[in-house]
Amino acid sequence: MKVLVAVKRVIDFNVKPRVKMDGSGVDLANVKMSMNPFDEIAVEEAIRLKEKGVATEIVAVSIGPVKAQETLRTALAMGADRAILVQTDAEVEPLGVAKILRKIAEEEQPGMVILGKQAIDDDSNQTGQMLAALLGWPQGTFASKVEVSGDSVDVTREVDGGLETVRLKLPAVVTTDLRLNEPRYASLPNIMKAKSKPLATKTPEDYGVDVAPRLQTVNVREPSKREAGVKVASVDELIDKLRETGVVG
Amino acid sequence: MKTLVWVEHEEGQLKDATLSTVTAASQLGEVHLIVAGEGVGGVAEQAASIAGVGKVHVADDAAYAHGLAENVAPLIVDLMGHHDAFLAPATTTGKNIAPRVAALLDVMQISDILSVEGTDTFTRPIYAGNAIATVKSSEAKKVITVRGTAFDKAPAEGGSAEIEQIAGTGDQGLSSFVGQEVAHSERPELTSANIIVSGGRALGSSEQFHALIDPLADKLGAAVGASRAAVDAGYAPNDYQVGQTGKIVAPGVYIAIGISGAIQHLAGMKDSKVIVAINKDEDAPIFQVADIGLVGDLFKIVPELTEKL
Numbered sequence: 001m002k003v004l005v006a007v008k009r010v011i012d013f014n015v016k017p018r019v020k021m022d023g024s025g026v027d028l029a030n031v032k033m034s035m036n037p038f039d040e041i042a043v044e045e046a047i048r049l050k051e052k053g054v055a056t057e058i059v060a061v062s063i064g065p066v067k068a069q070e071t072l073r074t075a076l077a078m079g080a081d082r083a084i085l086v087q088t089d090a091e092v093e094p095l096g097v098a099k100i101l102r103k104i105a106e107e108e109q110p111g112m113v114i115l116g117k118q119a120i121d122d123d124s125n126q127t128g129q130m131l132a133a134l135l136g137w138p139q140g141t142f143a144s145k146v147e148v149s150g151d152s153v154d155v156t157r158e159v160d161g162g163l164e165t166v167r168l169k170l171p172a173v174v175t176t177d178l179r180l181n182e183p184r185y186a187s188l189p190n191i192m193k194a195k196s197k198p199l200a201t202k203t204p205e206d207y208g209v210d211v212a213p214r215l216q217t218v219n220v221r222e223p224s225k226r227e228a229g230v231k232v233a234s235v236d237e238l239i240d241k242l243r244e245t246g247v248v249g
Numbered sequence: 250m251k252t253l254v255w256v257e258h259e260e261g262q263l264k265d266a267t268l269s270t271v272t273a274a275s276q277l278g279e280v281h282l283i284v285a286g287e288g289v290g291g292v293a294e295q296a297a298s299i300a301g302v303g304k305v306h307v308a309d310d311a312a313y314a315h316g317l318a319e320n321v322a323p324l325i326v327d328l329m330g331h332h333d334a335f336l337a338p339a340t341t342t343g344k345n346i347a348p349r350v351a352a353l354l355d356v357m358q359i360s361d362i363l364s365v366e367g368t369d370t371f372t373r374p375i376y377a378g379n380a381i382a383t384v385k386s387s388e389a390k391k392v393i394t395v396r397g398t399a400f401d402k403a404p405a406e407g408g409s410a411e412i413e414q415i416a417g418t419g420d421q422g423l424s425s426f427v428g429q430e431v432a433h434s435e436r437p438e439l440t441s442a443n444i445i446v447s448g449g450r451a452l453g454s455s456e457q458f459h460a461l462i463d464p465l466a467d468k469l470g471a472a473v474g475a476s477r478a479a480v481d482a483g484y485a486p487n488d489y490q491v492g493q494t495g496k497i498v499a500p501g502v503y504i505a506i507g508i509s510g511a512i513q514h515l516a517g518m519k520d521s522k523v524i525v526a527i528n529k530d531e532d533a534p535i536f537q538v539a540d541i542g543l544v545g546d547l548f549k550i551v552p553e554l555t556e557k558l
C-alpha cells in the first residue's frame with residue numbers, strides 16, 4: 001500500500017519563541033526552522049513500514065511557503081519516495097490543511113496517512129482527526145505502536161490512563177506520539193539522492209480548497225512571568241520553605 | 250447560547266476534567282451534558298448533580314463503551330443540531346473526539362482554551378505556552394477543548410438536571426477496542442493532585458526512579474510525574490509525562506528532581522503555585538521558574554528530604 005505523510009515546517013524545537021512587540025504573533029525572522037518533530041516520527045514510521053514490506057511507496061506532503069521544500073527534501077532524504085508541496089504564504093489552519101490532504105488522499109488512494117499528533121507551533125492537535133473525519137476513515141491518534149495485518153491496523157495509543165489499543169479498518173489515519181520510534185538521521189549520500197527525487201508543486205486552488213482562516217488572531221502576548229525565587233543551602237532550609245507554603249505539612 | 254459538554258468518565262466515575270469544562274461552558278451560556286458509554290446510568294446521575302447543569306443527554310450503547318471517536322462523533326454531530334457550542338476537556342479523549350466533530354460540522358476548533366473573553370473570543374497557548382493568543386471565532390457553531398488547570402471546577406453537587414435518554418447512532422464499523430494497559434495507583438491523579446514529585450533523566454534507571462521518587466511522593470501524599478527524557482528511557486510510564494505534549498498540571502507544589510527545565514517541560518508545569526527544583530547544575534533553566542531551588546546531588550538530597558519530612 002501507499003503511505004502518505006504530512007510534514008510541517010515549524011520553528012525548531014530548540015529555539016525559544018519570542019513574541020513580537022506589536023502583538024501580531026511570534027517573531028520567526030532569522031529563526032531556525034525544522035520539520036515538526038512529530039512529523040519526523042511519522043516519516044520514520046512510514047519508512048519502517050516500507051522496510052517491513054507493508055508500504056510500497058511513501059509520499060510526503062507539506063502545505064506552506066516555498067521554503068517548506070527543505071522540509072520535504074528532509075523527508076525524501078530520510079527515505080520518502082516523492083513529495084508534494086502545496087505552496088501558499090497564508091497560514092493555513094488545521095481544517096484547511098485537512099481539506100487539502102483529503103483531496104490528495106482521494107487522488108493518491110493511500111492505505112494509510114500518517115501525521116504528527118501536534119504541530120509544536122500552533123499546538124492544535126487537530127489535523128489528523130479532521131482528515132479522518134473528512135475521509136470517513138478511522139483514526140489512531142497518539143500512536144506508540146502501529147501493526148498492520150491484512151486489511152486492518154492495530155494502533156496502540158498513549159492515553160491519559162496509560163496505553164490503549166484499537167483495531168482500525170484500512171485505509172486509516174494515524175497520528176504519532178513521541179514513543180512510536182526514534183527517527184533516523186539522513187545520511188549524506190541520501191541527502192544527495194533526495195535532490196533528484198520528484199517534488200511536485202501545487203497550490204490550494206489546484207485542489208479547490210478555500211484556506212481562508214476561520215479564526216481571527218486578535219493578538220498574541222507573552223505569558224505572565226514567574227517572579228524569581230530563592231535558592232536554599234540545605235535540606236533543612238528546603239523543608240522550612242516547603243512548610244511555609246502551607247501545602248506541605 | 251446552548252452548550253454541550255462532553256462528560257469524561259472511567260469505570261463508572263465522572264472525571265474532574267468534566268467539572269472545569271462545565272465552568273468554561275457556563276461562561277458561554279446554558280450547559281447541557283452528553284454522557285456516552287455502556288452502563289453509564291451512575292455517571293449520568295453524577296452528571297445531573299453538577300451545579301448549574303440544565304440537562305443531561307445519555308447515550309447508553311455498547312458502541313460507545315470505549316469512547317471510540319468514529320462512533321461518538323456522529324452522535325455529537327446529531328446533538329449539535331440544537332446546540333451552539335461543543336466543549337470537551339483537553340484530555341486524550343477530548344482531543345481525540347473534538348476535532349473529528351469539528352470537521353464533520355465544517356468548523357475550525359479552538360484548542361485548549363485558557364479563558365473565555367466573550368461568546369466568540371478565547372485565549373489559548375501556542376508555541377509551548379511561550380505565547381498566548383487571543384482568537385475570535387466567526388463560526389456559527391463552536392467546537393472547543395478546555396484546559397483543565399485554567400478553570401475552577403464546577404461544584405459536583407447541588408444540581409438536579411433532567412436526564413434524557415437518547416438513541417445512539419450505532420457502530421460505524423470502522424474501529425474496535427482491543428485492549429488497554431492502565432496502571433492503578435493509590436496515589437492521587439497527576440492532573441488533580443495538590444503536590445507532584447517529578448523525576449527526570451538524572452534518576453538514571455527505573456529502579457532508582459522508583460527508589461527515590463516514590464517514597465518522597467508517598468510521604469507527601471503526592472502524585473508522581475516525569476520528564477519526557479525519563480519516560481523515553483523507560484524510567485516511568487508514558488502517562489507520567491508532564492509537558493507541552495504530555496499532561497498539563499498546576500498543583501500547589503511541584504517538585505522537579507533532576508529535570509533541566511526544557512521549554513517543553515515548563516509548558517506543562519509553570520502554572521504550579523510553588524515550584525521546587527533540585528538540580529546539581531546551578532545554571533539549569535528550571536531555576537529560572539523555581540520558587541525554591543536547591544543545588545546539589547539528588548542522590549544525597551532526596552533520601553535526606555524523604556527522611557526528614
Ligand SMILES: Cc1cc2nc3c(=O)[nH]c(=O)nc-3n(C[C@H](O)[C@H](O)[C@H](O)COP(=O)(O)OP(=O)(O)OC[C@H]3O[C@@H](n4cnc5c(N)ncnc54)[C@H](O)[C@@H]3O)c2cc1C
Nearest residue numbers: 449450451476477478492493494495507508509514529547
Ligand atoms: C516535540 C517535542 C515534545 C516534547 N515534549 C515534552 C514534554 O511534554 N515534556 C517534557 O518533559 N519534555 C518534552 N520534550 C523534551 C524536552 O525537550 C527535554 O528533552 C526533556 O524535557 C529533558 O528531560 P530532563 O530534564 O529529564 O533531562 P535533561 O535535560 O537531560 O536534564 C537532566 C538534568 O538533571 C541534572 N542532573 C544530572 N545528574 C544530577 C544529579 N545527580 N543530581 C541532581 N541533578 C542532576 C542535570 O543538571 C540536568 O539539568 C519534548 C521534545 C520535543 C522535541
Ligand SMILES: Nc1ncnc2c1ncn2[C@@H]1O[C@H](COP(=O)(O)O)[C@@H](O)[C@H]1O
Nearest residue numbers: 006007063115116118119124125126127
Ligand atoms: N501545513 C502543514 N503541512 C503539512 N502537514 C501539516 C500542516 N499542518 C499540520 N500538519 C500535520 O498535522 C499534524 C498536526 O498538526 P496540528 O493539528 O496543527 O497540531 C502535524 O504534525 C502535521 O503532520
